[in-house]
Amino acid sequence: MQKVVALVEEEGQAIEGIPTLIADLKQRGFRLALASSSAYPIINAVTKKLGIQHSFELMLSAEEVPNGKPAPDVYLEVCQRLKVPVQQGFALEDSLTGVKAAVAAKLTTIAMPFENNSAFSIADYVVESVSEVITVVDRHTEVCVS
Secondary structure (H helix, E strand, C coil): CHHHHHHHHHHCCCCCCHHHHHHHHHHCCCCCEEEECCCHHHHHHHHHHCCCCCCCCEEEEHHHCCCCCCCCHHHHHHHHHHCCCHHHCEEEECCHHHHHHHHHCCCEEEECCCCCCHHHHHCCEECCCHHHHHHHHCCCCCCCEC
16 A cells, blocks of 8 residues: 555546646535545545645545445445435446445435446436536535535
């Protein structure tokens, strides 16, 4: 795990537009959480490297729930801790495993995949850019983000 943390610290880069999306959502008063399959040292390294470590009301590792992604546990726990009904939350995912978890949690699921893969069509929305994410987000009042 130390090698992964070191690699993140040296070479980590945000997906284009994500820091802007996070800042926009925060400015508009959305509540943000990070529901991750990664361990806390990796979560902390990534969020620090990207300068977004203070952007989230809650950061939760799947280490704290019985089952990791693709099980819905980490998303359900985030929504429970924030007291956000899943019907009012959404998940932004770039991995198929994460999309499966968010769909299983019954969150509005936005997939922004790195590759064109029809398996992502299980998400409520499949987008190619942050601007498309904002259009979807504007329809919601509460937020759960990964």
